[in-house]
Amino acid sequence: MNTGSGDRTGVAGGACSGTPWRDPKQQPFIEVRSLTKRFGDFTAVNNIDLHIYRGELFTILGGSGCGKSTLLRMLAGFEEPSEGRILIDGLDITDMPPYERPVNMMFQSYAVFPHMTVEQNIAYGLKKEKLPRDTVRQRVKEMLELVQLPELARRKPQQLSGGQQQRVALARALIKRPKVLLLDEPLAALDKKLREQTQFELMNLQDQLGITFVVVTHDQEEAMTLATRIAVMRAGSFVQIGTPSEVYEFPRNLYVADFFGSINIFDATVISWENQDITVELDGTGTRIQTRHPKTLASGSRCQVGIRPEKVLISKKPPEGAGQTVTRGVVQDLAYYGNRSIYRVRSEAGRVIQVSAQNYQRSAELLLEWDDEVFLSWDSSCSVVMTE
Ligand SMILES: Nc1ncnc2c1ncn2[C@@H]1O[C@H](COP(=O)(O)OP(=O)(O)OP(=O)(O)O)[C@@H](O)[C@H]1O
Ligand SMILES: [Mg+2]
16 A cells, blocks of 8 residues: 655655645646536536646546546547637647647557557657657667667567557657656556556656656556646546645545545544534444544534544554544454554444554564454544545
8 A cells, every 4th residue: 555655745856846736826837727528418528627737747547437538638639628728838729739739648559650660669759850860869769778678679569568569659758758748547558567667767757857747547556656646537527636645645535535545434423613623423432533624514414534544553552642542342354464464453333444554573473363352543633534
């Protein structure tokens, strides 16, 4: 599970240092206004507003069919919006053909030319621009190294694996150094290790060249690792836009919470809300929790309280300290993963709570066993209240 440590906001020296989206004086580089795409009476993209800032690596995350590719294709100019406008660097490009836009796109079904070698495929975009031969050769060499294909430069696509073909497509999209690069599932065909490596290469490249990336993915870990911000998309709309740690730590609703790893959910009732301080009461146990919630909630209204498994402490002795939510239970299941263990604990109220604990000690010294009676506790401020 990723804990949002990949949050890239405030990276010193990065192309997108700081948090321009929090500064109302900053001009967005890409501005999407009330964008809608209908296919017949089906709405694939529904009235989306979006601001992306220069040098961001913005990811769009969502399940299959939620409209990610359609949105990207409209940005690239391959799909005409039913309504709305798209601006890049202040210029309205909605009616501009794809080749005039300062944008390059790598498609989900990456197209490489079958009759050209890897090298020729990568060089294609630059050759068309009639750049000097040496420049082309140098840039192709850089790209081949970037995607780790130098020794396959003379092969044709049918002599490559799916993942290798995808890397050729990625190199082809990058070599023209566009202002905006749209990548639709760019790393989907790569194996885990190469994907992680390429993720870091993408981030480095973006820092070096200052390209603004918009990356579509359905892999939440990838989004967490890469993104300055993530937009979670569902059925043509954005459910939440935020930094990796915001969407992880403060999911707006269950859909977002569930999308980013495991979470324990409790049904609850709002007792009071004042100036963002909220008190809720958990069903069943009547346990009261005080935490923060940005939006006004009426007393008596229903909500859910979420707590991530790694925020829950498990111990044999009662925990000490104030501001804790505490419950007792019995270890029902445990799984050892080397660096951490996952416990499933049946609480007094009869529900199962998942706990993810770092293994500070060696396994032989692990103290907890099946059927042990334990205390579970967490800092109440780590609870997140959700209402949708
Ligand atoms: N040309 C088209 N005509 C009709 N419906 C379309 C067309 N293109 C896309 N759709 C529909 O619009 C919806 C969004 O499609 P889109 O390709 O944007 O999804 P996606 O989020 O990229 O999904 P995936 O993760 O599977 O690639 C889908 O329900 C799809 O069937
Ligand atoms: Mg798609």
